[in-house]
Amino acid sequence: MHEIKQISSVQNALVKKILLLKEKSRERKKTGLFIIEGQREIELALKGGYEIETVLFQKDLIDLNATYTLFENSKLTPDYIEVTKDVYQKLAYRQTTEGVLAIAKSKPTLLEELELKNKNPLILIAEAPEKPGNIGALLRTADAANLDAVIIANPKTDLYNPNIIRSSVGCVFTNKVAMGSTSEVIAFLKAQNINIYCAALSASENYIKTDFNPASAIVVGTEADGLSQEWLENSTQNIIIPMQGEIDSMNVSVSAAIVIFEAKRQRNFE
Template structure:
């Protein structure tokens, strides 16, 4: 029989809640928290170091978990699990791991890269959805400029369905990224309502990046003026814009189409 943690006042359980709720705590401890067997598998495949795995056997069952040391596994009661589970329909696993951080200089890119650049992304759900798109469209990296949310926010991990672990992600400043793109000959396409060229008329088969702004205000002048070209998506309805994750998906899959699925 395994010892089962059954109190929500247990220090380990209280720390899970702190990591979920406070980005400052995640930075301080250099830890992230997420849940789910699929996410665990993707994190292990990507070389993330698992520090602690909490298992609720009433939900998970007795199936053996591979890739995690037994000394790092703790069993918890259903009551405790319900307290710390972050999403409905979770499968009984909650994981604490060390994050991985890339820089512009450590990115591993092919000769003909395709990148997604996000300026000042502020909604974790949008970031996660875009990471899911990036995985599906085989985007080489996602660069977040001047971020307003933690890239390992639990909501971002959840909405990415684990694709936060499958995609190279960099947080940087707009100035650094603009300089880096130009030094490497990567063409930048800024998505803007004021553009005169439609996205499908643009050559995305060469080394390039699409640059997306916030839903509320779009891109700043730094990117509108600094990017090589502005492009737009045709809008035929009364609303003049789409959700940023939807717009990103349209542009990313056009690049994928041009590059030959």
């Protein structure tokens, strides 16, 4: 049997620590810890090999046995803490929630530690994405397409921002993710002999005509600024999705999904 601790005060030291982890990127980086909310997200984190230290649950929302079930295929033995409804409402990020939170250890996202097992990888790269919702959507697409990696160049936020975890519905845990400067990422790709296909308006060919069968990186920028000149100067080929309406761009996650699944189609969805 697990020993069940209890917390009933929002002034509790652990509650204050969790609030800092939820709200402050600096605290997440300093401690190497972050917060996961929801059963599905915790399950995906466990599948992704994340180490979970503590589980907090609200018994009116989730049965204790259900929290045990999350770890039935894991060797981890986290601390279990029952919290009151007031405490849980203080900690929970989502309005519609499942009554369970976890404190987990983050994984390194250093580019030099990224291992590509596939000799012919297909990678998504996003330069300087600012909106957690877009990052989450990109990670969902990457998971759906079973990409070999996602690389964020010139990151503006840390990977374990609660908004990213929420918007990715846990796919932040199921992808191989690395971060680095644009220069570092370009050097990495060239060292691996990976073609660079930049989504850009200038000097571009229709993405349908591009051969994504060789090792390929699909690179997208922000909707406001596009890609930096450094990417365009190092591009194997700029690509474009032809527009038939009045605007010249789409949401970055939508554009990335269109190109990624064309690449997967060419590869026979390998």
